[in-house]
Amino acid sequence: MTFGGYPPARHILGDLGMVAEVTSDSAARVRTRVTPHITAADGGVRAGVMATLVDIVGGAIAVRSLQPDWMATADLTLQVVRPAIGPWVEARGTVVRKGRTTLVIEALVFEVSDEGSDLEATGDPSPVAWATMTFAVLKARNPASPIQMASGFPIRWEFVGDGLDTSIVDAIGISVVDATEGRVSLPVQEYVVNSFGAVQGGVMALLAEVAGAEALGAAQGSDGASIVVTDLQVAYLALGRVGPIVTRATVLDAGSGGRRSAVVELVDEGGEGRLATAVNIGAALVDMPEPVGS
């Protein structure tokens, strides 16, 4: 399904096969199937992918709650408490405050069955992550809104695509420029943009996740594959429209106390080098299996 032509036929949201449902005027849930293409070294869904889920569930709530106004994501936080192995992972969001200029949403992320029900009988029904989002309200007179929401806004919809046949990091075109500096790059292409034509908020979080993991991995003499990002604190400062979006990371703690943390800044290099997003990251080290044959 699309809204005013968004997302386009080939888009990351379609390839993630997200299924969304608005459950009340102030609540919604969005889920995606767990595949090896979206998981990190611990076998759980990447924090950046969960952030994308949260971003979509927040948007689904906000668009209904705020209409005829529109909104822009101001910040997003996510804390993963255990690996999300599926078979599906679902974000459930509710409004905690609706003000004149902002809307705040809280979300919990759960593992769910193929049918979308809780894993009461077959697995752990407790949450895998806790998240929040803040949206800035854009008044309806603002022409920035490219999507006019009709009264017939659907209760349930699905983004349909071909699915991922490679890692999501490769699928969206992230390349590592300098791991030590946490410098990774993402081209701005239709596949990853939102309805404003800027890189989707969840994708920005995923980019920061990769950059932070690379920097933290390099700080201990390995690569980013052994680092699992568990915490994201994302501040969206400006739209990343031009690209490439390039990161720079500062390692705060490379693991002296077991935890790892970094600050990642995402700059729209083609957009006058504007700082688009700032992200604080928390991470853990995962013991990697020895390569087969070693």
Next chain:
Amino acid sequence: MSGDAEGRTVDRRHPVSEYFRLERWEIPPPPGVDALSDSGGRAPVDAHLRGSGGGLRTGGLLTSIDSLGGFLCGLAVLPEGIVTTSMMATISQLDHRGPLRLHGRVLRRGRNSVVAGLDVVDEGRGGLPVAAATMTCAVLDPGGMVPEFERPCPTPMAPLDPGAPGPEEFFCIEPGVGPVTRLELTDRLRNPWGILHGGAAAVLADVAACRAAQAGPSRPQPTGLVAAADTVLHYLRPARVGPVEARCQVVGRRSGRAVVRVAIHDVGAGDRLVTLGSVAVLDV
């Protein structure tokens, strides 16, 4: 940093920031450069302010970050006022030698909000990173409050009070254990707008989350110590009446770390939710 209608300065030395003895100063841009000021700060790590992690307890660290960030954002929007709406902090070191040095810069100045990035290092440990934070402030009509100070405006470090109480006593946090922790809203805990100071809410969240993590049924080290670390706080509504109650829920635990959801309610104001956040509580 604002003054009332008679021109009196009302927050050059607020009791909450004075308690943590935060020294702060404005860092104007170089001459000829059209940019907003940065801000700098320094906070000692006094013995009575140390937590289980060995350094300044996280609630105190967040209070100093909030004070410096509020000062920075306030300067950025003059003559309008600000109020903190969210704080996101990653804590990389719990054990500090001190003093701590803080630096803040404006990341975005919008019509309705200001976003600031702040970092904290331990001067006593060669500038070791301690924390990074992002805070957002809403821009407010100052009403009768008018700015009254010279720029750049330094605020000196308050002298050490040898009889200063510990944070729980100063912040009027009732003794207790378990998932609910209560604070009495006394006048010294109010900010210049007359509402609960954001730093006081941060200290309450720290104390409450630690008590909740220690009380949880799956606590891995029943006799061990814990300390608050990474924190997210959304200041949703002002707390004006009190008492103020922090209700906690352990979302999950992973590798010696519990994530605690903290919902702070103004009990006397219809029990409304005033602050929502999370605190990562570490076994130390």
